[in-house]
Structure formats: C-alpha cells, structure tokens
Amino acid sequence: MEKSYVYILKCADNTFYVGKTNNIIDRLNRHEKGEVKYTSTRLPVELISYTAFLDEYLAARFEKYLKSGSGRAFSKRHYQGPG
Numbered sequence: 001m002e003k004s005y006v007y008i009l010k011c012a013d014n015t016f017y018v019g020k021t022n023n024i025i026d027r028l029n030r031h032e033k034g035e036v037k038y039t040s041t042r043l044p045v046e047l048i049s050y051t052a053f054l055d056e057y058l059a060a061r062f063e064k065y066l067k068s069g070s071g072r073a074f075s076k077r078h079y080q081g082p083g
Contacts, residue, residue, distance in 0.1 A: 011042035
C-alpha cells in the first residue's frame with residue numbers, strides 16, 4: 001500500500017505552504033529546484049512537518065483541513081510557535 005504525505009513548508013518570506021504527495025523526497029526536491037509555482041519565488045524553503053497516511057482520502061482531508069481557517073490556527077499553534 002502506497003503512503004500519502006501531507007507536509008508543511010516554511011518559505012523564506014515567512015509564508016507557509018501545505019501540500020500532499022505520494023513521494024515526499026521527489027516533491028521536496030521539486031520545491032528546492034524552484035519547480036513549484038508558489039514556492040519558486042520564496043526559496044529557500046524549510047520542511048516544518050510531515051504526516052504519513054496509509055489512506056489517501058484521509059490525507060486529502062487533512063490537507064484540506066490545514067488549508068482552512070481552523071487548520072491554519074492549529075498549524076500555527078503546533079508548528080510555528082507563539083505569535
């Protein structure tokens with residue numbers, strides 16, 4: 001069974017990028033090479049967190065949650081620290 005990964009990157013301009021992939025190493029390499037539109041102008045990026053899922057549907061739901069208002073608040077509390 002293939003895993004799905006939901007990850008959070010911190011960009012050089014202090015913005016955050018949330019994504020989902022089946023190949024975390026390849027996807028991070030693409031970010032670092034400037035091949036992903038959003039992060040290409042915000043390099044370098046730093047991997048803040050990733051979560052592996054055995055169920056792609058759950059991964060997609062978690063990614064969608066992290067991109068929502070309450071998910072961004074959750075992310076800020078748990079991954080970005082105070083303030």
